Amino acid sequence: MENIFAFADELGPAKIVHIYDPLTGLKAVVAIDNVACGPSIGGIRMAPDVSATEAFRLARAMTMKNAAAGLPHGGGKSVIFGDPKIPIQEKERLVRAFARGIRDLVEYIPGPDMGTDERCMAWIKNEIGRAVGLPPEIGGIPLDEIGATGFGLKASVEAARKFCRLELKGARVVVQGFGSVGKHAARFLAAEGTKLIAASDSHGTIFNAKGIDVGRLIAMKDSGKKVVDYPDGEKLSLDAVIDIECEIWIPAARPDVIHKDNVARLKTKLVPQGANIPFTLEAERILHEKGTLVIPDFIANAGGVICASVEYHGGTQTLAFQTIEEKIRTNTTQVLEESERTKTLPREAAVALAERRVRTAMQYQRK
Ligand code: NAD
Numbered sequence: 001m002e003n004i005f006a007f008a009d010e011l012g013p014a015k016i017v018h019i020y021d022p023l024t025g026l027k028a029v030v031a032i033d034n035v036a037c038g039p040s041i042g043g044i045r046m047a048p049d050v051s052a053t054e055a056f057r058l059a060r061a062m063t064m065k066n067a068a069a070g071l072p073h074g075g076g077k078s079v080i081f082g083d084p085k086i087p088i089q090e091k092e093r094l095v096r097a098f099a100r101g102i103r104d105l106v107e108y109i110p111g112p113d114m115g116t117d118e119r120c121m122a123w124i125k126n127e128i129g130r131a132v133g134l135p136p137e138i139g140g141i142p143l144d145e146i147g148a149t150g151f152g153l154k155a156s157v158e159a160a161r162k163f164c165r166l167e168l169k170g171a172r173v174v175v176q177g178f179g180s181v182g183k184h185a186a187r188f189l190a191a192e193g194t195k196l197i198a199a200s201d202s203h204g205t206i207f208n209a210k211g212i213d214v215g216r217l218i219a220m221k222d223s224g225k226k227v228v229d230y231p232d233g234e235k236l237s238l239d240a241v242i243d244i245e246c247e248i249w250i251p252a253a254r255p256d257v258i259h260k261d262n263v264a265r266l267k268t269k270l271v272p273q274g275a276n277i278p279f280t281l282e283a284e285r286i287l288h289e290k291g292t293l294v295i296p297d298f299i300a301n302a303g304g305v306i307c308a309s310v311e312y313h314g315g316t317q318t319l320a321f322q323t324i325e326e327k328i329r330t331n332t333t334q335v336l337e338e339s340e341r342t343k344t345l346p347r348e349a350a351v352a353l354a355e356r357r358v359r360t361a362m363q364y365q366r367k
Pocket residue numbers: 143144149176177178179180181182200201202203238252253254255274275276301302304
C-alpha cells in the first residue's frame with residue numbers, strides 16, 4: 001500500500017477521509033489540513049480527474065489563504081469524482097450523499113469550487129446544517145454579484161498607495177479579464193477617481209487613453225457582448241493588454257499570464273493580483289527588482305473568502321464589505337511593511353505572515 005502519510009509535515013493534514021457510497025456510486029475525498037485557527041473552510045471541486053493529492057494541496061492553500069486573510073478558520077478542501085454536468089437529479093443525489101458522508105466531520109465547512117455552485121451548497125445545508133456560498137434566500141451573500149473580490153482589490157490598492165507613491169485620482173487602470181473580479185475592481189476604483197484605459201476578455205482588448213466608461217462597459221458585458229464591442233475605443237489583440245502603460249495593472253483572468261519572457265513588457269507601478277497565481281515567481285522577482293509593487297493574490301483577492309466567513313457567522317452584506325475593507329487593508333499594510341523591512345518579495349512576506357499566524361494558533365492547542 002502507498003504511504004498514506006506522505007503529505008504529513010509540521011502543519012498537517014489533520015485528516016484525509018475517503019468516502020464511498022455504493023448506493024449512489026459517490027466517491028469523494030475530504031482533506032482537512034490545519035484547524036488551529038478554527039474550523040476549516042474550503043470548496044468542493046467536482047471533476048472526473050481529481051485526486052487525494054489535489055484535495056490535500058488545495059486544502060493547504062486554504063490554510064495559508066484563510067490565515068493570511070486573518071480569518072478564524074483553517075484550511076480544508078474536498079473533491080467529488082465525476083462529471084459536474086450530469087443530469088441535475090443525479091448530481092443532487094451525489095451531493096446529498098456527500099453531505100451525509102461529512103456530517104460528523106464538523107471541523108470542515110464546505111463551499112463552492114469548480115463544478116459546484118450555490119444550489120449544491122443549499123442541498124448540503126439542508127442535509128447537515130452547514131455550508132457557505134448559499135443562495136440569498138437562505139442566508140447567502142452573493143459575492144460575485146456584489147463584487148466582494150473586486151472591492152477587496154480596491155482596498156488593497158488603497159493600502160499599497162503609500163508604498164509606491166501613487167495618487168488614485170487620475171491613475172490609469174488596465175484590467176486583464178473583465179469578468180466577475182475585473183469589472184467590479186474597475187468599478188470600485190473608478191469611484192475613487194481612477195481612469196480605466198484598457199480592458200480585455202477572452203476575445204480581445206479595448207483601449208482608450210481618454211478613459212472608458214466603466215458602467216457602460218459593465219452593462220455591455222452583462223448583456224452578453226464582448227469588450228471589443230465597446231464603440232468608443234481602439235480594438236486590440238488579446239495579448240496587447242500587457243503593453244499598455246498605466247499606474248495600476250490588474251490581472252483577473254488566468255494563471256501564469258506574466259512570465260520571464262513577457263514581463264519586460266509590463267509598464268506599471270502597482271499590480272493587485274485578482275486572479276490566482278497570475279505571475280510566475282520569476283516574473284514577480286524581476287518586477288520587484290525594477291520597483292513594481294505586486295500585491296500577492298492571496299492577500300489582494302481574499303474578498304471572496306472573507307465574505308464567505310462573514311456569511312457563515314450570520315453577518316450581513318454590509319458587515320461583509322466592512323470586514324473585507326478592514327482585513328485587506330491591514331493585511332496588505334503588514335505584508336508590504338514586512339517585505340520592505342526584510343527585503344523579501346511581498347509574496348514571501350505574505351507566506352511568512354500566514355505561517356506565523358498558524359503556528360501561533362497551534363501553540364494555544366492542547367499538546
Ligand atoms: P470570470 O469567468 O467571471 O471572468 C474571467 C474573465 O477573464 C472573463 O471575462 C474571460 O473572458 C476573461 N479571460 C479568459 N481568458 C482570458 C485571457 N487569456 N485574456 C484576457 N481575458 C481572459 O472569472 P472570475 O470569477 O472573475 O475569476 C477570475 C480569476 O480570479 C480566476 O483566476 C479566479 O480563480 C480568481 N478569483 C476569483 C474570485 C471570485 O470571487 N470570483 C476570488 C479569488 C480569485
